[in-house]
Amino acid sequence: MTYQKYIYKLPTEDFYKFLVDYGKGVEILSEGEAYIEFALYEPLEGIEPLEVLEVEVILPQKVYKPQRIKNLIIIPSWLRPVVIRHGMAFGTGLHPTTRLCLELLEDFLEEGWSVLDVGTGTGILAIASKKLKAGRVLAIDIDPYAVEECLHNKEENCVDIECIKAEAKDIKESFDLLVANLELKVFKKELPTLIKLFKRVAIFSGIYEKEELREFLDLLKEKPAKIKKLKGWYAVVIKR
Numbered sequence: 001m002t003y004q005k006y007i008y009k010l011p012t013e014d015f016y017k018f019l020v021d022y023g024k025g026v027e028i029l030s031e032g033e034a035y036i037e038f039a040l041y042e043p044l045e046g047i048e049p050l051e052v053l054e055v056e057v058i059l060p061q062k063v064y065k066p067q068r069i070k071n072l073i074i075i076p077s078w079l080r081p082v083v084i085r086h087g088m089a090f091g092t093g094l095h096p097t098t099r100l101c102l103e104l105l106e107d108f109l110e111e112g113w114s115v116l117d118v119g120t121g122t123g124i125l126a127i128a129s130k131k132l133k134a135g136r137v138l139a140i141d142i143d144p145y146a147v148e149e150c151l152h153n154k155e156e157n158c159v160d161i162e163c164i165k166a167e168a169k170d171i172k173e174s175f176d177l178l179v180a181n182l183e184l185k186v187f188k189k190e191l192p193t194l195i196k197l198f199k200r201v202a203i204f205s206g207i208y209e210k211e212e213l214r215e216f217l218d219l220l221k222e223k224p225a226k227i228k229k230l231k232g233w234y235a236v237v238i239k240r
Helices: 012-022 096-108 124-131 145-159 186-196 211-222
Strands: 001-010 025-029 034-042 051-056 067-069 073-075 117-118 138-141 164-167 175-182 198-208 226-230 232-238
Touching: 012 067, 025 051, 025 117, 067 226, 096 124, 096 175, 096 198, 096 226, 096 232, 117 124, 124 138, 138 145, 145 164, 175 186, 186 198, 186 211, 198 211, 211 232
Parallel strands: 117 138, 117 175, 138 164, 175 198
Antiparallel strands: 001 034, 001 051, 025 034, 067 073, 198 232, 226 232
């Protein structure tokens, strides 16, 4: 990203008078006994700049990276950390299907939306949804060990989500967004129920290679809003 940098020079007394009126920060380049040379990123009316430069501004996101020091990690404020114990449930963020869901959550989830995470595993997608400013978040799984891991990880991340042992058919309400990272054989059984559980967006993942994708789309019988692929795995987004 480039900006124009305007270089000015004013007598010292005039500069400080200007600074009071200007009310914004300036970059002082040099100070002499009688003059101050300074730079702004916008032109001033009535004052001719000494020169105008094209400068490249490096965004903090490009240079400020997470830093690990032994067992501590220091991260920039714009990143949203999700802490996951490597336990007995699926979902550490390393598998392509989990990564696809995380990326799509960031693309489609809107602040305040309710979220249902079906087959939550460690709870990573439910926790990430809350970190992305979702409203109510319900995470369900049929495996009691997964529910235990989800409960542990929600405490580690200090987020307010619900983790319960349940099947999709047990849920009697619909949510703004549904995320389901499952297997094709599960989708073949549960998709008609899952379709009833969201009002705005659904993210389905766990689909491997083109043959499974074709089978899933045949089951779905709706036009996807987006299909995303990573290392042979697919995620499908439906919007209403």
